[in-house]
Amino acid sequence: MISPVYLKIVEDIKKKINSAELKPGDAISSETALCKEYGASRMTVRKGLAILVNEGYIYSIPGKGNFVQKPDYDKYIIQYNEMSNSINTVDKTQLLEVNIVVPDEKLANSLQITRNKNVIMIRRLFFTDGDPVAYDVKYLLYQKGMPIVEKEIEHATFPEMMSKSTPIFALKKELTIYAQTPDEEIKRYLDIYDNVAILVVEQKLYNNENKPMGLGITYYRGDYIKLQGITE
Amino acid sequence: MISPVYLKIVEDIKKKINSAELKPGDAISSETALCKEYGASRMTVRKGLAILVNEGYIYSIPGKGNFVQKPDYDKYIIQYNEMSNSINTVDKTQLLEVNIVVPDEKLANSLQITRNKNVIMIRRLFFTDGDPVAYDVKYLLYQKGMPIVEKEIEHATFPEMMSKSTPIFALKKELTIYAQTPDEEIKRYLDIYDNVAILVVEQKLYNNENKPMGLGITYYRGDYIKLQGITE
DNA sequence: CAGTGGTCTAGACCACAGC
């Protein structure tokens, strides 16, 4: 295997950390020492260390040295949009309603607007293998370029709806996940007769000034849908 | 503001991307062009570009150039352990049972072991403000150095239990989140008389050879607990 | 072939830690 020197440095130090030869808080050899050890220039050594910093293995204190970082046990990555995640996929959607509504107090608070502003409401049903698996409601602040054509809305995910009017890179999002029992309306939409729990996922979109641009709430049948997160 | 040249380069290019002046797939000025534009050496320019690559703004194709990356809409970060997440905190725990058990078929499959291996089972209750909010069950493969002292177990999170025997950096984890209705046992433990949905979070720990080392299942009262994820 | 990015060097000056 031919590979760059800086990757060799990265691998060696990772091994030492994973095998507990180096423990959190321990100092790494200094950069000049690593230069000698690998017969490399300082920029090459620093390139390797920069990768370790980026991957969360070490951190630097100027004037002191490089040290082993305490890992973040609790950080998970979750791939989610309302129509697909790492386990489930929605294969059919049905548009129930597109309307301009006046927000109630809770919604106005959530979107940080006054109650005299109008909001676009979109209600949809999601299906997998012919079964209704989720009831989806979205509230969007109206903006120029916003899609109000039904064909554009029916199959779009939340960021896709917004990206018509806001540059995609500028969007920040927030997920809130909880469980609740279904009300009568949701039971009707999701064909629920027994006792089934609902997994609720709220998506909130912000623009780059941290102003809320939209709220989406998706009610999944708890016996059909699972979410999954993994560590890096 | 005094700041390094490479950060100036990063900010300038980010601005162009966020304002949609540069769109996904577009080429960035070549490295030599950026050198002239900023009067900087190539290593300095490349340091800036490396940051943009790392943050997911651009990607490189050797021999061709640097290009604007299509952002990953659907990636969320979630901070979770069974006792605290970004919204809720457990302030009291009660150890119900520590025992050696023989796994049933489902558990044996999940841990990829044969049914004649013994497994440590730990059952706990979690409280917030005096109310029982979660019922927690863990199954651990027995290993040398494993804590079987009740005091060590009662307040420990899952990775803490394992880190006594496995280097912490070597642990990979997986979360599965779903909703279900409580069975009688859970209703009893969580003081549930009405119709309350349960938010179930399964944690699975793997060592660095991707061998399962433990399974944890936490049953949260749906009316008490929410999880939250954010985009980077 | 010229232009691109990927790796690497052997220096330099700076700010900061700690003695």
Next chain:
DNA sequence: CTGTGGTCTAGACCACTGC
């Protein structure tokens, strides 16, 4: 003061792309 990391330069050679 020495040793540390942070920034930066002005070159170099390589492999790859596309004409």
